[in-house]
Amino acid sequence: MKRNNDRIQKSETRKESLIDSLRLPKDICMGAMKITLTGNREAWIENYRGILEYTECQILLQGRTCQVCFEGSRLSIDYYTNEDMKISGCISCVKYI
Amino acid sequence: MIKFLKYMKGYLRVRIQGFSPERFMNLCSNKGILLWDIVREGDAYCMNITLKGFWEIRPIVKKTGTRVAILERYGLPFFLPKLLKRKMFVAGLILAVGFWLVSSLFIWDIRLTGNYQITDDVFRSFLEENQVKIGMRRDTLDIEELEKQIRRQFPQITWASARLDGVRLLIDIKENDAPIQEQKPQTIPGTDLVADYNGRVVSIIVRSGVPKVAIGDTVEKGTILVEGKVPVYNEDTTVREYRYVDADADIILEHAAEFTAELPLTHTEKRYTGREKSIHYIKLGDRSWALPQNRPFLVYDAVIRESRPLMLERLDLPAFLGTVTYREYQNTEYLYTEEEAKAHLNQKLMDFLAELDEKGVQIIEKDVRIEKGTDAWALTGQFLVQEPVGERAETERIEVNETEADG
Numbered sequence: 001m002k003r004n005n006d007r008i009q010k011s012e013t014r015k016e017s018l019i020d021s022l023r024l025p026k027d028i029c030m031g032a033m034k035i036t037l038t039g040n041r042e043a044w045i046e047n048y049r050g051i052l053e054y055t056e057c058q059i060l061l062q063g064r065t066c067q068v069c070f071e072g073s074r075l076s077i078d079y080y081t082n083e084d085m086k087i088s089g090c091i092s093c094v095k096y097i
Numbered sequence: 098m099i100k101f102l103k104y105m106k107g108y109l110r111v112r113i114q115g116f117s118p119e120r121f122m123n124l125c126s127n128k129g130i131l132l133w134d135i136v137r138e139g140d141a142y143c144m145n146i147t148l149k150g151f152w153e154i155r156p157i158v159k160k161t162g163t164r165v166a167i168l169e170r171y172g173l174p175f176f177l178p179k180l181l182k183r184k185m186f187v188a189g190l191i192l193a194v195g196f197w198l199v200s201s202l203f204i205w206d207i208r209l210t211g212n213y214q215i216t217d218d219v220f221r222s223f224l225e226e227n228q229v230k231i232g233m234r235r236d237t238l239d240i241e242e243l244e245k246q247i248r249r250q251f252p253q254i255t256w257a258s259a260r261l262d263g264v265r266l267l268i269d270i271k272e273n274d275a276p277i278q279e280q281k282p283q284t285i286p287g288t289d290l291v292a293d294y295n296g297r298v299v300s301i302i303v304r305s306g307v308p309k310v311a312i313g314d315t316v317e318k319g320t321i322l323v324e325g326k327v328p329v330y331n332e333d334t335t336v337r338e339y340r341y342v343d344a345d346a347d348i349i350l351e352h353a354a355e356f357t358a359e360l361p362l363t364h365t366e367k368r369y370t371g372r373e374k375s376i377h378y379i380k381l382g383d384r385s386w387a388l389p390q391n392r393p394f395l396v397y398d399a400v401i402r403e404s405r406p407l408m409l410e411r412l413d414l415p416a417f418l419g420t421v422t423y424r425e426y427q428n429t430e431y432l433y434t435e436e437e438a439k440a441h442l443n444q445k446l447m448d449f450l451a452e453l454d455e456k457g458v459q460i461i462e463k464d465v466r467i468e469k470g471t472d473a474w475a476l477t478g479q480f481l482v483q484e485p486v487g488e489r490a491e492t493e494r495i496e497v498n499e500t501e502a503d504g
């Protein structure tokens with residue numbers, strides 16, 4: 001198991017260095033989620049797959065490689081499209097699972 | 098801007114309830130349906146969805162097993178049918194737009210600028226003669242012809258420009274500042290200068306003609322001062338012929354002048370009783386409407402105030418609101434006090450003196466008295482003045498006998 005993990009890590013680093021040297025945008029090539037936070041009030045999220053869970057104090061998003069969890073209070077989704085979404089409310093924690 | 102577009106296209110507020118609202122949202126975003134203002138309320142979600150998106154969510158709803166309830170409808174697609182149901186409103190709207198379109202075909206205001214000598218009234222009547230008036234159709238107005246007509250009618254206008262600004266006709270003119278040179282009728286020269294008054298010649302400077310008087314001479318009214326008949330002598334000092342000229346000279350005559358003025362002992366003054374009545378009226382173009390009213394007072398005067406509401410002025414509609422205020426008064430007779438009478442008479446005297454001054458008359462001696470008569474105040478003034486004189490008169494023409502002259 002540990003060996004397998006190591007292998008994945010190695011291939012990731014190799015991919016990253018390749019993308020770095022080719023100067024390609026990382027968020028698109030690696031399928032990473034792009035999160036822009038404005039203070040703790042607003043968050044713009046791009047490059048996600050969908051919502052897994054949405055309550056007033058927790059929003060769980062599915063990305064391509066990982067899941068991201070926003071915790072806080074009075075969370076609401078201002079808009080939600082295929083490309084991006086905006087979360088507003090009082091964000092207290094952003095967690096990668 | 099985005100809000101406006103959303104409003105134009107229409108959107109709904111819906112409540113999603115059921116097994117997996119998150120899945121519903123993900124499917125919506127995959128299909129490219131915009132969702133916004135998503136708020137969780139208990140176990141349900143409330144969100145806004147575009148009208149177009151709403152028609153496409155039926156398969157998603159079936160797939161996810163959720164229930165959709167419409168809470169509210171927003172936007173023009175919902176508002177318009179409601180509006181169209183109100184027939185009178187729609188009719189009013191169409192009529193208003195129609196009225197607006199039709200009224201913009203006419204001229205509602207004429208403004209004239211740049212006129213100093215020509216009064217507005219004169220110009221207005223000129224325009225009326227040329228069939229240019231308020232309420233005429235815009236397309237019947239030939240602006241170039243009007244400009245030509247203005248220049249033809251008023252020779253003192255050197256430049257005229259007319260233009261239409263919306264429903265307003267702006268006429269801009271420029272008048273000639275220099276006085277117009279009047280063509281003097283051609284006359285055969287030959288005029289004398291004669292005395293206007295009885296008096297004594299104080300100074301005489303002759304530019305053309307033959308002087309007949311000298312400084313210090315006493316003349317009577319009508320005496321020839323400078324003759325416009327210049328004799329040309331033969332060698333033997335007989336007159337060969339006369340050359341006729343227009344006599345021209347500066348002659349100052351000293352003469353006595355008199356000024357009298359009278360002022361009645363009493364005068365009537367309006368004394369307002371303070372009682373006022375006012376009526377209001379509406380004026381459209383040349384016609385006005387007011388509530389009928391009897392003679393308000395026995396003796397009264399009226400003050401008319403007319404104003405145009407700001408909105409109507411912007412729209413250039415010739416509509417006015419007016420008020421006529423009738424003020425009652427009584428005619429009361431007053432006696433002039435001595436100070437008042439003197440002030441009035443002195444004013445008259447001052448006016449007379451100013452008039453003399455304008456004519457270039459110098460006053461040498463002055464003797465003024467104010468007296469109270471039986472029925473009036475009287476001012477008598479004796480003056481000794483020096484005044485430029487010289488009235489033109491046709492000179493006497495003498496035919497010189499040629500043979501006699503030759504002899």
